[in-house]
Amino acid sequence: MRLSKRQLSALETMGIPAWQERVPTDFPKAQDQVPTEQFVPVNEGVSETSVPEAETALPIQDTSTWDWSTLEAAVRDCQQCSLHVGRSQAVFGAGSQQADWMLIGEAPGEEEDKQGLPFVGRAGQLLDRMLAAIGLKREQVYIANIVKCRPPGNRDPKPEEAAACSAYLKRQIELVNPRVILVLGKVAAHHLLDTEEALGKLRGAPYLYADTGIPVIVTYHPAYLLRKPSEKRKSWEDLKLAVKLAGGNL
Numbered sequence: 245m246r247l248s249k250r251q252l253s254a255l256e257t258m259g260i261p262a263w264q265e266r267v268p269t270d271f272p273k274a275q276d277q278v279p280t281e282q283f284v285p286v287n288e289g290v291s292e293t294s295v296p297e298a299e300t301a302l303p304i305q306d307t308s309t310w311d312w313s314t315l316e317a318a319v320r321d322c323q324q325c326s327l328h329v330g331r332s333q334a335v336f337g338a339g340s341q342q343a344d345w346m347l348i349g350e351a352p353g354e355e356e357d358k359q360g361l362p363f364v365g366r367a368g369q370l371l372d373r374m375l376a377a378i379g380l381k382r383e384q385v386y387i388a389n390i391v392k393c394r395p396p397g398n399r400d401p402k403p404e405e406a407a408a409c410s411a412y413l414k415r416q417i418e419l420v421n422p423r424v425i426l427v428l429g430k431v432a433a434h435h436l437l438d439t440e441e442a443l444g445k446l447r448g449a450p451y452l453y454a455d456t457g458i459p460v461i462v463t464y465h466p467a468y469l470l471r472k473p474s475e476k477r478k479s480w481e482d483l484k485l486a487v488k489l490a491g492g493n494l
């Protein structure tokens with residue numbers, strides 16, 4: 245089956261070579277629902293190994309009644325974990341608070357720390373192209389990270405730091421209440437799905453976020469795709485699955 249002009253255009257937008265026109269095109273119609281049994285409940289079907297228990301996390305606050313302004317102010321002034329020491333500013337998140345799509349990465353990097361926005365720089369530009377490939381603009385989605393403050397040297401956030409920050413992300417997800425969550429990269433996937441399974445094994449199947457019924461799709465972090473463009477084809481498959489779960493079509 246040949247790709248449509250629109251799909252070819254989407255692949256080109258993501259920088260996927262034309263030879264990948266042979267990507268399978270059995271993409272279901274928008275109205276096709278994924279049977280419930282195809283969802284993989286979080287922690288089921290992945291290894292029993294879990295993220296280690298936080299050693300130094302402070303008690304997580306109950307954010308369940310907070311509105312956006314309360315939440316943002318709390319993050320701005322937060323000193324709940326040691327990451328506050330080295331930050332220029334906390335990176336709260338950005339985008340439409342009524343978005344159908346929520347994208348979750350791991351942590352702010354150097355540029356994000358300077359600008360106070362998630363996913364800027366080259367990885368952010370690739371993310372914009374990935375969104376464009378499925379007909380979305382950055383302003384139409386909501387983007388947040390597992391931790392809101394830059395880890396020193398751009399290292400991965402530690403489990404206790406992610407745990408300390410988790411109540412903020414949980415409330416962001418509650419407030420946005422998206423139709424689908426796209427998790428970008430291994431670190432974010434490990435935290436959100438509470439697993440240490442390899443990303444290659446996590447992607448390709450829908451999960452459910454907590455007990456909300458919100459589907460979660462795992463894909464590669466744009467920074468990884470910049471280092472390994474050959475994996476863009478798999479990311480395109482992940483995006484197509486997320487589009488289907490969000491009730492859209494390509």
Ligand code: SF4
Nearest residue numbers: 322325328393408409
């Ligand atoms: S990373 Fe999260 S928990 Fe840690 S200081 Fe920043 S906002 Fe607070």
